[in-house]
Amino acid sequence: MQIYKVGQVCVNGHAITGNVEAAASSKFCPRCGEETIVTCPSCRASIRGNRIIRSDFGNISSGMHIPAFCHACGKPFPWTERAVAAAKELVDEVEGIETDEREKAKSSFIALASDTAQTTVAATRVNKLIAKAGPILGKGIRDIVVSIATDAAKKAMGL
Ligand SMILES: [Zn+2]
Ligand SMILES: [Zn+2]
Numbered sequence: 650m651q652i653y654k655v656g657q658v659c660v661n662g663h664a665i666t667g668n669v670e671a672a673a674s675s676k677f678c679p680r681c682g683e684e685t686i687v688t689c690p691s692c693r694a695s696i697r698g699n700r701i702i703r704s705d706f707g708n709i710s711s712g713m714h715i716p717a718f719c720h721a722c723g724k725p726f727p728w729t730e731r732a733v734a735a736a737k738e739l740v741d742e743v744e745g746i747e748t749d750e751r752e753k754a755k756s757s758f759i760a761l762a763s764d765t766a767q768t769t770v771a772a773t774r775v776n777k778l779i780a781k782a783g784p785i786l787g788k789g790i791r792d793i794v795v796s797i798a799t800d801a802a803k804k805a806m807g808l
Contacts, residue, residue, distance in 0.1 A: 656698025656713045659685045662728025662796070667699035667713030686727070694721030717762040717797060725759065729797055733758045736793040743782045754778040761794055761802040772805035 654668035659678030665685050666672035675685055688695055697720060698713045717729045725733070737755045757771035775794060779787045795808060 650704075651700055651702045653695075653697040654699040654701065655687050655695040656715075657685050657687045658696055658715055658726075658728065659683045660727040661731060662715055662726075664713055664715055669698070689719040689722060689724065690727060691724040692719060692722035694719060696726075717799075725762070729759075729762055732793050732797045733762075736790055739782075739786055739790050739793070740778065743778065743786055746778070746781055750774075750778065758794070758797070761798040761806075764799050764801045768799070768802050769805045772802055776806050 654670065656667050657665040657669050657674055659665060659681060660683045661678065661681050663678050663680045665675050665678065669687055674687070677683065678685055686696065697716060700711045700713075702709045702711075715728070716726065718725050736758045740751055740755050743751070754774050754777075757767075757774045760767040760771035761775065775790070779790050782790060791808070794806065795803065798806070798808070
């Protein structure tokens with residue numbers, strides 16, 4: 650059987666603690682100064698923190714893996730939405746691309762945060778855009794993608 654402790658994360662996605670019962674909680678994030686949350690803003694489900702697997706041989710505990718989406722309602726967490734919004738803003742700065750290509754790339758970021766049939770399509774689109782974005786914008790977009798993308802999405806992008 651596995652259970653999760655309640656985790657606390659700031660709205661930018663910095664982990665505060667994987668177990669609010671055991672650690673001193675922080676109202677604000679020491680890294681970015683933004684507020685912290687312990688529940689999903691959409692459905693109020695507790696954020697999954699440290700995972701504990703119970704067996705006859707004892708308990709195995711592993712650290713919090715900050716989720717991109719709420720396990721209870723499926724909505725993206727604030728840090729996922731913020732990262733996607735920041736990536737979209739950078740795409741707006743890329744010059745010399747067609748509107749259609751720009752919009753497709755912008756709508757692709759969220760698919761990189763989950764493993765679906767669209768992930769490979771999204772990875773291809775974003776990679777094409779990064780190639781056209783030039784070194785500075787390209788790196789900025791790539792850094793955001795790394796922070797939200799699943800392992801499969803990163804692999805599909807060659808990251
Ligand atoms: Zn923070
Ligand atoms: Zn939720």
